[in-house]
Amino acid sequence: MGQGPDEVKKQYDMLAKEYGDAFAGEHEKKPMDREVLRRFSREIGKGRPVWDLGCGPGQTAKYLKDLGVEISGMDLSEKMLDEAVTRCPGIPFRKGNLLDLEFENDSVAGVVSFYAIIHFKKEQVETAFREVFRVLRPGGLFLLAFHAGERTIHVETFLGKKTDLHVTFFTTDFVARCLEKTGFAGIEVIERAPYPGVEYPSRRAYVFAAKPLP
Ligand SMILES: C[S@@+](CC[C@H](N)C(=O)[O-])C[C@H]1O[C@@H](n2cnc3c(N)ncnc32)[C@H](O)[C@@H]1O
Known part of the structure; x- marks a missing residue:
């Protein structure tokens, strides 16, 4: 499934x-989010261009900027971008x-993408990974977050509104294999249980991957 x-x-x-409104301060309630983002910022360092792809209202970009990362955000939805501009x-x-x-090959030092692949089909995940790989500089770092599992749910109401969203959970094996097939190295998967009362009760996965140096 995918839209x-x-x-x-x-x-x-x-x-x-x-x-x-719902997700602006979410990392404050999610210790593992903070841990992986702090690690990402340490490994990237300062003054190197990083993109948050599928940034939504910009909470992850803002967290990284506060850590000193030279971050920019990109999203499909203009209204999400309006929120991001106002909030960040x-x-x-x-x-x-x-x-x-729309970035040049080998032009970006790091990419972070939290929950942006959740509406993709498996083939689209492969396309997205190929695009991230293409734009990263050799040695560049990719940090991805998604719902871990193997199912698609149809979300008919969300945040008090009627919606029509298909959300797909991917296994960490599938994501790791896909990254490896694309050419990424140093693939490291971190999986955790949901934080009760804080978020939707799905297992969460974070994956670090690097574009190898020649
Ligand atoms: C579940 S939200 C995640 C937003 C934010 N990263 C977060 O963690 O809260 C998914 C976001 O990905 C964006 N998105 C979905 N498909 C996309 C695509 N093909 N290109 C860019 N953004 C996309 C949506 O517009 C939405 O803002």
């Missing part, structure tokens, strides 16, 4: 305000599609 970018964009345009002063945001990135 086309136009349909996903329409859904997030409609949800943007509520999503921003000083961070550049632009519209774009993770399946067809």
Whole structure:
């Protein structure tokens, strides 16, 4: 299952305000999010260009900026980007599609992408990984977060609104194999149980991967 970018964009345009209100401070309640983002920022260092792809209202970009990362954000939904601009002063945001990135080859030091692949089919996940690999500099770092498992749920209401969103959970094996097939190395998977009362009760996965040096 998976939805086309136009349909996903329409859904997030409609949800943007509520999503921003609900998720703006989420990392404060999620210790593992903070741990992986701090590690990412240490490994990237300062003054090197990093993109948050599928940034939503910008909470992850903001967390990384506060750690000193030179971060920019990109999303499909203009309304999500409006939220991000308002909530995250000083961070550049632009519209774009993770399946067809408008960046030069080998131009980006790091990519972070939290829960942006959840509306993709498996083939689209492969396309997104190929795009991230293409734009990363050799030695560049990719940090991905997603719902771990093997099912697709149809979300008919979310944040008090009627929605039509298909959310796909991927196994960590599938994601790791896909990254490896794309050419990534140093693949490291971290999986955790959901934080009760804080988030949707799904297992969460974070994956670090690097584009190898020649
Ligand atoms: C579940 S939200 C995650 C937002 C944010 N990263 C977070 O962790 O809360 C999914 C986001 O990915 C964006 N998105 C979905 N498909 C995309 C695509 N093909 N290209 C860029 N952004 C996309 C949506 O517009 C939405 O803002």
